[in-house]
Amino acid sequence: MTDKDLRVKSIDISEGEHRAPNRAMLRAVGFEDSDFQKPMIGIASTWSEVTPCNVHIDKLAINAKKGAKEGGGAPLIFNTITVSDGISMGHEGMRYSLPSREVIADSIETVCGAERLDGLVAIGGCDKNMPGCMIAIGRMNIPAIFTYGGSIAPGKSKDGKDLDIVSVFEAVGQYNSGKIDKEELKHIECNACPGAGSCGGMYTANTMASAIEAMGMSLPGSASNPAETEDKLKDCEKAGQAVVELMRKGIVPKDIMTKKAFENAITVVMALGGSTNAFLHLLAIAHSVDVDLSLDDFDRIRKKVPHIADLKPSGRYVMNDLHHVGGVSAVMKQLLEASLLHGDCLTVTGKTLAENLAEVSPLKEGQDIIRPMDNPLKESGPLFVLRGNLAPEGAVAKMSGLKIKKITGPAKVFDSEPEATQAVLNNDIKEGDIVIIRYAGPKGGPGMSEMLSITGIIVGKGLGEKVGLITDGRFSGGTHGLVVGHVAPEAQVGGPIGIVRNGDSITIDSETQELTVHLSDEEMAARMKEWKQPPLRYERGVLNKYARLVSSASKGAVTDLQEE
Structure with a gap:
């Protein structure tokens, strides 16, 4: 025991003869008299065998528990769900992906609240684990740290080139167009994912891990330490120790997750060329801590932050490569030195961001993964907010690695x-076409399906910069091409995307940030009068509940928004 009693919530069950029944239950799982004098710390594990992203997290949770015990806490491991975006991609199962973020957040909040936990270490791997954990952390506002499960090692092709899951999706398109044979497709399938860890490029998992570290809610190095390494095990043990220190210092998530912290997160996402899913997830996390964040903030920051990372899907390298030259922390050090980060933000170390980065080594000399600030890949970030008569509330696009910035064509x-x-696959989509996929939004999908399958096939067929794709659904962090997602309002609630017809002329323009259907206001109004709202796809169950509760993508697709 320290002079300060850290049992802010668990004292409800650890003191008094009338709480003997409560304590009796905990004695059955290993608690002794001394444990009831310590703060109870939850270790939220997203371990599961349904995806390589999370298959190793049981071991990481054990290390976090060890650290929390050494730090003076009484830790307990509990689990929550995960789903694999890669496995659910391209079919009905993907509708459950984004809703799983809410299930994860709700389940962690439920356990922490019911068990009266004083602190929390949450460990996530696949895409929705991270924002799910962070939403729960924000809602509970008890001392907490997020730890990333880490990135997978790259696989190898026959000629020694790196492979990852996106390689397989694109190989399907290559096979369909006759560029590779069945044997080559099978080789790529069998070698793309060699072990545990999240998808290797700057896709959604690595994007969110980087954003959370930039926000100050992970220990330095957490975002880029690879999954199956001693560094990752130590990372989790240190997190367990550090959460007890947060309790002693009285630091809670709302002290760390300020507006400036979210601006730091957006800055790092833009510099790294991260996933468009960062819009959805950062908006939702901000909502959980009552921070006023909007699409306008992303657009404002994009304009002043250069894109400096040559990372997949549009670049050459993966997260493990970045780890070997200094990792995300070293990139942040470079951004801080360029006065692009708020160095005075508090972090889970108890120190400021600037104090943490003062202890970080700079990027290795001679590396070519991260460009110097005076020679970026692009002068501004590659994640755009587009607006127009097709998306009055906004839409998002990732334009990294593209030579073509504008396209007009028939829908x-x-x-x-x-x-x-x-x-x-039937070759019905021709060069110059604009593919519209609607009724795929948060309510209409429901669940706002990611569309890596179709975009991977389009790229594999050589049409990546020759056709456009617009949807009120969303894209994987592995997607690249002339694609626009998160169109809001969505078709299901009467958004203009619902009245587009085959042959209508559509323009995607990243330079003017416009998304336009070339129809008169009178024609659009006439079509809107004829439009009828379809019934929800599911009459009961989790997807029905989600569709009834979820907000617009422009507000983070949260399920607890109090509409005015």
Whole structure:
């Protein structure tokens, strides 16, 4: 015991004869008299065998528990769910992906609240684990640290080139167009994912891990320490120790997750060329701590932050490569030196961001993964907010690695991703077309399906910069090409994307940040009068509940928004 009693919540069950029944239950799982004098710390594990991203997290949780015990806490491991975006991609299962973020957040909040936990270490791997954990951390506002499960090592092709899961999605398109044979496709399938860890490029998992570290909610190095390494095990043990120190110092998430901390997170995402899913997740996390964050903040920061990272999907390297030259912390050090980060932000170390980065070594000399500030890949960030008569509330696009910044063409309209995918495979989509996939939003999908399958096939067929794709759904962090997602309002609630017809002329323009259907206001109004809202796809169950509760993508697709 320290002079300060850290049992802020657990004292509800650890003191008094009338709480003997409560304590009796904990004695059965290993608690002794001394444990009831310590703060109870939850270790939220997202361990699961359903995805390589999380298959190793049971071991990481054990290390976090060890650290919390050494730090003076009474730790308890509990689990929550995960789903694999890669496995659920391209079929009905993907509708459950974004809703799983809410299930994860709700389940962690539920356990912490019911068990009266005083502190929390949350460990996540696949894409929705991280924002799910962070939303719960924000809601509970008890001392907490997030630890990333780490990135997977790259696989190898026959000629020694790096492979990852996106390589497989694109190989399907290459096979369909005759560029590779069945044997080569099978080789890529069997060698792309060699072990545990999250998808290797600057896709959603690595994007969110980087954003959370930049926000100050992970220990330095957490974002880029690879999954199956001693560094990652130590990372988790230190997190367990550090959360007890946060309790002693009285530091809670709302002290750390300020508006300036979110600006730091957006800055790092833009510099690294991260996933468009960062819009959804950072908006939702900000909502959990009552920080006023909007799409306008992303656009404001994008304009002043250069894109400096040559990382997949549009670049050459993966997170493990970045780890070997200094990692995300070293990139942040470079950004801080360029006065692009708020160095005075508090972090889970109890120190400021600037104090943490003072102890970090700079990027290795001679590396070519991260460009110097005076020679960026692009002068501003690659994640755009687009608006126009097709997306009055906004839409998002990732334009990294593209030579073509604008396209105008005829709409090819589909009310589901499978229909659109079949059209691509049947060669019904031609150069210059604008594919519209609607009724795929938070309510209409429901669940706002990621569309890596169809975009991977389009790129594999050589159409990546020759056709456009617009949806009220969303994209994987592995997606690249002339694609626009998160169109809001979505079709299901009467958004203009719902009245587009085959042949309508559509313009995607990243330079003017416009998303336009070339129709008169009178024609759009006439079509809107004819439009009828379809019923929700699911009458009961988790997807029905989600569709009834979820907000617009422009507000983070949260399920506890109090509409005015």
